[in-house]
Amino acid sequence: MKKSIVISGLAAALLLAGCATPPPASTAAPSATAGGATTAAAPASDFTACMVSDAGGFDDKSFNQTSYKGLTDAVAQLGVKQNEAQSKTTSDFATNIDQMVNAGCNIVVTVGFMLGDATLAAAKANPDVDFAIVDFAYSDESGANTAPENLRGLVFNTGEPAFMAGYTAASLSQTGKVGTFGGAKIPSVTAFMEGYAQGVKYHNEKKGTNVEVLGWNSESQDGQFIPGASPFEDLAGGKRVADTLVAQGADVILPVAGPAGEGGLQAAQASGGKVIGMWVDTDGYVSMPTYKSIIATSVGKAMDVAVFEAIKASKEGTFNNEVYVGTLENEGAYLAPFHDFDSKVSAETKAELEQIKADIIAGTITIEA
Amino acid sequence: MTELTTPATKRRATFQWRGIAITVAAFVLALLVGAILMIVSDPEVAGQFAYLFTAPALPLGAAWAKVSSAYAALAVGALGSPAALAATTREAAPLICAGLGVGLGFRAGLFNIGAQGQAIVGAILAAWVGFALQLPPVLHVIVALLAGLLGGALWGGIVGYLKAKTGAHEVIVTIMFNYIAVGILAWLLTTPAFLRPGRQDPISPEVHPTSTFPGIFGQLHVGFLVALLAAFGTWWLIERSTIGFTIRAVGANPNAAGTAGMDVARTTIITMAIAGMLAGLAGVQVAIGPAANGVPTPLSQGIVGSVGFDAITVALLGRSRPLGIVFAGLLFGGLHAGGLSMQSIAGTPLTLSMVLQALIVLFVAAPGLVRTLVPFLRERRAVVAGGQA
Numbered sequence: 238m239k240k241s242i243v244i245s246g247l248a249a250a251l252l253l254a255g256c257a258t259p260p261p262a263s264t265a266a267p268s269a270t271a272g273g274a275t276t277a278a279a280p281a282s283d284f285t286a287c288m289v290s291d292a293g294g295f296d297d298k299s300f301n302q303t304s305y306k307g308l309t310d311a312v313a314q315l316g317v318k319q320n321e322a323q324s325k326t327t328s329d330f331a332t333n334i335d336q337m338v339n340a341g342c343n344i345v346v347t348v349g350f351m352l353g354d355a356t357l358a359a360a361k362a363n364p365d366v367d368f369a370i371v372d373f374a375y376s377d378e379s380g381a382n383t384a385p386e387n388l389r390g391l392v393f394n395t396g397e398p399a400f401m402a403g404y405t406a407a408s409l410s411q412t413g414k415v416g417t418f419g420g421a422k423i424p425s426v427t428a429f430m431e432g433y434a435q436g437v438k439y440h441n442e443k444k445g446t447n448v449e450v451l452g453w454n455s456e457s458q459d460g461q462f463i464p465g466a467s468p469f470e471d472l473a474g475g476k477r478v479a480d481t482l483v484a485q486g487a488d489v490i491l492p493v494a495g496p497a498g499e500g501g502l503q504a505a506q507a508s509g510g511k512v513i514g515m516w517v518d519t520d521g522y523v524s525m526p527t528y529k530s531i532i533a534t535s536v537g538k539a540m541d542v543a544v545f546e547a548i549k550a551s552k553e554g555t556f557n558n559e560v561y562v563g564t565l566e567n568e569g570a571y572l573a574p575f576h577d578f579d580s581k582v583s584a585e586t587k588a589e590l591e592q593i594k595a596d597i598i599a600g601t602i603t604i605e606a
Numbered sequence: 607m608t609e610l611t612t613p614a615t616k617r618r619a620t621f622q623w624r625g626i627a628i629t630v631a632a633f634v635l636a637l638l639v640g641a642i643l644m645i646v647s648d649p650e651v652a653g654q655f656a657y658l659f660t661a662p663a664l665p666l667g668a669a670w671a672k673v674s675s676a677y678a679a680l681a682v683g684a685l686g687s688p689a690a691l692a693a694t695t696r697e698a699a700p701l702i703c704a705g706l707g708v709g710l711g712f713r714a715g716l717f718n719i720g721a722q723g724q725a726i727v728g729a730i731l732a733a734w735v736g737f738a739l740q741l742p743p744v745l746h747v748i749v750a751l752l753a754g755l756l757g758g759a760l761w762g763g764i765v766g767y768l769k770a771k772t773g774a775h776e777v778i779v780t781i782m783f784n785y786i787a788v789g790i791l792a793w794l795l796t797t798p799a800f801l802r803p804g805r806q807d808p809i810s811p812e813v814h815p816t817s818t819f820p821g822i823f824g825q826l827h828v829g830f831l832v833a834l835l836a837a838f839g840t841w842w843l844i845e846r847s848t849i850g851f852t853i854r855a856v857g858a859n860p861n862a863a864g865t866a867g868m869d870v871a872r873t874t875i876i877t878m879a880i881a882g883m884l885a886g887l888a889g890v891q892v893a894i895g896p897a898a899n900g901v902p903t904p905l906s907q908g909i910v911g912s913v914g915f916d917a918i919t920v921a922l923l924g925r926s927r928p929l930g931i932v933f934a935g936l937l938f939g940g941l942h943a944g945g946l947s948m949q950s951i952a953g954t955p956l957t958l959s960m961v962l963q964a965l966i967v968l969f970v971a972a973p974g975l976v977r978t979l980v981p982f983l984r985e986r987r988a989v990v991a992g993g994q995a
Contacts, residue, residue, distance in 0.1 A: 325942070351906055362899070
């Protein structure tokens with residue numbers, strides 16, 4: 238009895254919801270939504286750009302997602318078609334790359350060093366398809382590029398803007414202690430932390446300050462990381478680590494931990510204005526608006542730009558295996574605007590940062606990260 | 607689990623038919639729920655339902671196009687060609703092995719939640735033998751295989767020992783051992799012995815070709831035959847050997863088994879060691895079994911994926927019997943292989959194939975739920991069952 242009432246209720250709801258008149262335009266057969274459901278604004282093209290994620294998935298608010306934005310930008314601006322595959326385990330990588338090649342992709346972009354072997358093997362097996370890989374480059378011991386003609390590594394010298402962030406942090410610190418922590422001890426994370434620490438050191442040398450870096454030691458090349466099996470997803474773990482840094486006196490925190498870095502921002506927010514946060518990969522003021530009042534600046538890593546450029550080059554037939562290195566100079570790595578902190582960063586510091594940027598580009602300041 | 611008390615073959619046969627019917631119904635229900643999810647989650651298709659009564663062809667056509675293309679891709683990716691079938695066997699092999707490990711535990715009344723950790727330890731040892739040692743071709747595979755089996759057996763055996771000698775509950779201990787295995791792998795991947803020369807990324811060198819399971823056809827490799835052999839061995843162990851009889855007796859009633867003079871503690875240790883060995887074999891499959899590009903995936907964090915947890919569902923679906931586990935493993939392997947092509951061909955997220963797996967297990971694990979939903983199906987199913995009998 239009860240069931241029939243529920244069913245008739247549902248039917249009534251459907252009846253009410255289902256009485257709209259279809260717009261005349263759509264009397265044509267509805268488009269099958271196979272293939273990623275994209276409506277291109279730019280003139281349509283048969284060129285297909287594809288992407289394979291690492292285990293994270295494209296909604297990780299971090300590097301998979303930023304790279305994915307490069308693909309969607311290409312769809313919007315170049316009119317290419319898109320296709321993508323997420324991976325559940327590491328053994329899916331090879332399958333997914335194969336599937337993308339079989340689906341007729343002209344360029345396949347893979348995200349993360351974990352896909353390095355599978356991407357190289359696929360590039361060798363499919364010389365007609367272009368490949369690009371984010372956060373990885375192929376080189377031998379002498380540093381020479383060993384990638385085949387159709388494979389481009391996309392790497393980012395994030396130490397450069399992190400150096401500027403470290404300099405900014407040192408200038409903002411009241412306690413004389415600034416902090417950073419990472420998701421895991423992998424080069425793409427530690428590059429930020431090392432650059433940050435060197436920026437602080439540079440500030441100490443130039444301005445005679447004695448600001449201490451907590452969470453990273455340039456000498457031992459080791460620091461504070463979130464423990465656990467999936468540290469990049471462990472938001473609570475990020476907050477705990479940040480709280481420890483705050484307890485030790487740090488009043489500027491740079492979390493380098495993907496989604497878990499949000500825990501660092503939470504710790505800063507909880508301090509009621511005493512602790513300043515920074516963000517990495519994207520401009521946190523834009524991507525994490527909840528925390529915009531406490532984000533002084535962000536160390537940007539323009540993976541979307543690099544991916545977009547690789548797709549564009551492939552479409553225009555100018556693709557080559559030359560490694561793309563994002564730097565301050567080509568804006569593949571950048572220091573985001575100060576936004577709300579614009580008034581708190583002194584004009585002197587801003588001028589010095591401009592000088593540092595010029596010096597880094599000119600090569601008079603070198604960052605070993 | 608109650609096979610010791612089999613009263614009459616006839617009742618057993620009808621029970622199995624009902625079990626199969628419920629499994630099939632669970633599968634159909636899961637596909638139906640999956641179809642609804644696909645329609646609801648795609649705004650373009652869901653939006654068409656505003657015209658359900660004015661122009662029913664629009665929403666129904668859109669929904670049909672969506673669902674049929676996705677399920678067609680799933681079927682093609684899992685069964686559509688010899689190559690797809692080979693891919694299914696490759697995906698199934700580790701699931702079968704780990705499923706056997708969990709299922710064997712069930713038969714002895716032990717909840718082995720630690721297949722994940724046992725597989726990780728197996729994968730670590732097999733991969734290490736694969737990339738660090740130089741051995742002649744056939745011998746290399748065998749040594750890597752044995753190393754992985756030994757690692758899994760040890761990891762499971764410790765749990766059995768703790769359970770038998772101290773009474774520590776195996777669920778807690780196996781879960782904790784999963785964490786320990788994950789931690790050990792993470793730590794090893796920072797040490798020079800496991801790091802790839804010249805790299806700081808936590809990834810090991812590729813294993814030598816001599817230590818790789820040889821391919822047979824497409825992605826089908828010797829590892830699948832090893833998995834079938836393991837299934838046969840487990841069947842023999844459970845149904846034909848003295849140890850197996852003891853395992854079933856202890857599983858049915860440990861107190862009665864003890865009173866009958868069986869060594870319950872020893873049986874617990876042996877069962878967990880063998881279960882760990884089978885789960886370790888799953889780790890071997892991923893460590894030295896070639897992936898789609900013909901080369902095994904190098905050891906890294908996440909090498910075994912979630913095989914240890916999927917194995918629990920495989921064992922449940924296979925009702926802890928080796929043959930059932932082989933079919934359940936093939937089903938899940940097919941769902942995964944098909945799920946990957948579903949996302950590349952039909953643009954359906956990979957998560958949907960995981961949802962399908964979860965739904966199938968949900969319906970299988972809750973036969974009462976299926977029976978409640980069945981009034982729609984029961985008449986039809988009765989006809990079908992009658993026709994088959």
